[in-house]
Amino acid sequence: MAGVRVGNRIIGADAPVTVGWENIPKVEGGPVKRFIFTYFQPFVLFSLIAFWYYAPNSLAVATTAIIIGISFRVLLIGIELINPRHKSWQLTWKELCTDLFYVGLGYTVLRMVDVYIGDGAIIGAIQGAYDWDKFSWFTGLPLLVQALMISLIFDFGQYWMHRGMHNWYPLWLTHAPHHYITQLNINKGAVGNPVELFLIGLGIGGFFDFLPRAALLAGTLGLAIGTYQHINVRFNTPKWWRFLFNTTEHHSVHHSQDFEASRSNYGSTWIIFDRLFGTCIDGEAEKLGMEGGRRMQISETMVYPFTEGYKTTKEWVQRRLRRPGNAQTA
Amino acid sequence: MLKLPFIDWIWTTRGYVVLDPPRSPASTFARLDPLLKTSGTEYEVDGNTLTYRKENPAAQDRLATFTKGTLKVVEEKGQSRLRYRLTSPALLLVFLAPLLFLAFAQATIVISELERPTEAEKAAAKAKKEKDAEKDKEPQQLNVIDQMLGAPAPETLEEKKQREKQEGEEEEEGTHSPKAAYVFAGIFAALFCFGRWLEPWLVRKRFRKALNQSAEPELTDRGQEPEAQFHS
Numbered sequence: 001m002a003g004v005r006v007g008n009r010i011i012g013a014d015a016p017v018t019v020g021w022e023n024i025p026k027v028e029g030g031p032v033k034r035f036i037f038t039y040f041q042p043f044v045l046f047s048l049i050a051f052w053y054y055a056p057n058s059l060a061v062a063t064t065a066i067i068i069g070i071s072f073r074v075l076l077i078g079i080e081l082i083n084p085r086h087k088s089w090q091l092t093w094k095e096l097c098t099d100l101f102y103v104g105l106g107y108t109v110l111r112m113v114d115v116y117i118g119d120g121a122i123i124g125a126i127q128g129a130y131d132w133d134k135f136s137w138f139t140g141l142p143l144l145v146q147a148l149m150i151s152l153i154f155d156f157g158q159y160w161m162h163r164g165m166h167n168w169y170p171l172w173l174t175h176a177p178h179h180y181i182t183q184l185n186i187n188k189g190a191v192g193n194p195v196e197l198f199l200i201g202l203g204i205g206g207f208f209d210f211l212p213r214a215a216l217l218a219g220t221l222g223l224a225i226g227t228y229q230h231i232n233v234r235f236n237t238p239k240w241w242r243f244l245f246n247t248t249e250h251h252s253v254h255h256s257q258d259f260e261a262s263r264s265n266y267g268s269t270w271i272i273f274d275r276l277f278g279t280c281i282d283g284e285a286e287k288l289g290m291e292g293g294r295r296m297q298i299s300e301t302m303v304y305p306f307t308e309g310y311k312t313t314k315e316w317v318q319r320r321l322r323r324p325g326n327a328q329t330a
Numbered sequence: 331m332l333k334l335p336f337i338d339w340i341w342t343t344r345g346y347v348v349l350d351p352p353r354s355p356a357s358t359f360a361r362l363d364p365l366l367k368t369s370g371t372e373y374e375v376d377g378n379t380l381t382y383r384k385e386n387p388a389a390q391d392r393l394a395t396f397t398k399g400t401l402k403v404v405e406e407k408g409q410s411r412l413r414y415r416l417t418s419p420a421l422l423l424v425f426l427a428p429l430l431f432l433a434f435a436q437a438t439i440v441i442s443e444l445e446r447p448t449e450a451e452k453a454a455a456k457a458k459k460e461k462d463a464e465k466d467k468e469p470q471q472l473n474v475i476d477q478m479l480g481a482p483a484p485e486t487l488e489e490k491k492q493r494e495k496q497e498g499e500e501e502e503e504g505t506h507s508p509k510a511a512y513v514f515a516g517i518f519a520a521l522f523c524f525g526r527w528l529e530p531w532l533v534r535k536r537f538r539k540a541l542n543q544s545a546e547p548e549l550t551d552r553g554q555e556p557e558a559q560f561h562s
Contacts, residue, residue, distance in 0.1 A: 054480065056482055060482075092389065092390070093524070093525045093528055094389075097424050097427075100517060100521070103514075108431065108435075108510050112506055142475040142476055182388065213481070297386060
């Protein structure tokens with residue numbers, strides 16, 4: 001496979017990757033369908049922003065955010081079933097059960113662990129130790145600016161954590177199971193080893209004092225943009241959206257079976273950090289996963305970082321002991 | 331899989347498909363090739379019986395849910411039939427998943443009980459909270475842009491006090507809430523019921539389609555049914 005040169009890299013030499021927006025297929029069908037799948041994403045985003053901006057204090061609470069979040073995901077699963085982007089990514093009963101198992105772990109065990117060692121606990125300890133007040137001047141900024149800052153600060157952290165996971169072996173061990181997914185669906189973001197899911201959730205937003213409404217607005221950016229990372233639906237996403245935000249196209253390149261392509265598009269909600277730091281590839285891929293698309297089972301996902309880490313360490317030690325210098329000394 | 335006649339309905343499906351027109355075992359099994367010639371699948375034919383086993387099938391494998399099965403071509407009641415008995419570890423695991431989440435819920439309750447503060451700790455925490463509350467200032471006004479655009483003002487100290495009072499009463503239950511675990515136990519119970527109906531229905535439909543279509547099914551280069559081809 002020849003691949004395509006993007007900057008200094010050859011993309012698509014190992015597995016097919018479509019590079020360039022001009023080569024991405026458009027939504028097919030009648031005018032109503034095309035209209036819906038062109039304007040759905042911006043419409044939902046701006047509607048949710050307007051809702052959180054103007055909702056009375058009694059409604060602007062976390063419970064409302066949870067209800068909206070779950071309803072939105074259910075709606076998107078429905079759209080995936082009716083209008084899949086790739087039939088090879090079609091959501092099946094077994095895949096849905098597998099994905100929901102990981103989602104369930106996130107809402108139960110991980111949430112419990114987070115109370116003790118999550119970013120909130122760490123930041124609280126630091127603030128307590130240094131009698132360090134939060135940066136309270138943030139609350140004087142316009143709400144949308146606060147929301148943007150929360151979202152960008154969190155995403156900046158996620159970008160580097162994610163990039164670190166692809167470049168530093170101990171972190172890669174935790175992240176690798178997530179790259180064994182062979183298709184993208186709404187809940188695939190939750191699929192992975194719990195250690196990774198814990199690490200990727202760490203943020204420094206707790207150091208800042210924001211108005212609760214700003215935090216809810218920032219959350220809605222994650223919901224109405226970030227959720228599309230793992231979706232099996234084709235949209236005619238607007239150009240400005242594709243320039244600013246991470247899309248399922250970007251993320252499919254990141255999950256591609258092509259090694260070089262998988263080392264791109266590290267952002268979560270925003271793609272602008274990838275553009276800034278030279279890791280963005282605009283395009284899409286259909287063949288996803290590792291080892292030619294081997295599906296990793298739950299049992300292996302849970303232990304992979306430890307078994308693989310043990311294996312690598314053992315091999316390293318054996319290699320060191322087998323060195324010619326060592327043999328002579330012996 | 332274990333043979334437990336009273337409970338094996340959880341992970342087993344049995345049924346038959348009428349072969350119309352009647353077919354020999356060899357012709358019947360040849361028609362099922364697209365379902366069986368997939369990666370990780372081993373099968374053997376012994377006379378009128380085919381036994382298969384799938385090791386970690388791909389997500390889109392048409393028999394991914396039923397990873398073991400026995401298919402037999404028989405003559406019954408004047409009809410030629412394909413009888414099948416398929417087993418599914420996935421169905422069994424989803425059946426058991428609610429128990430796991432109920433265990434998480436119990437663990438949550440136990441941990442909350444262990445961490446429940448003593449009366450003295452509660453009083454100290456309350457005193458600290460009241461002391462902190464005295465330092466609280468009324469929230470600063472919204473930025474002028476937000477005021478112009480008509481965003482609701484942040485809650486006042488009085489409103490905050492009332493909300494915290496209400497939330498405090500809810501938090502009395504403990505540090506962690508078992509609610510999410512109960513919800514997921516319910517979700518998996520529902521998924522089992524749905525899957526136990528859907529998956530046998532789908533597999534029967536696939537067998538019928540493979541066996542009774544007039545034209546020979548075309549094999550793709552991936553060894554899958556035409557409907558499972560990769561296209562966008």
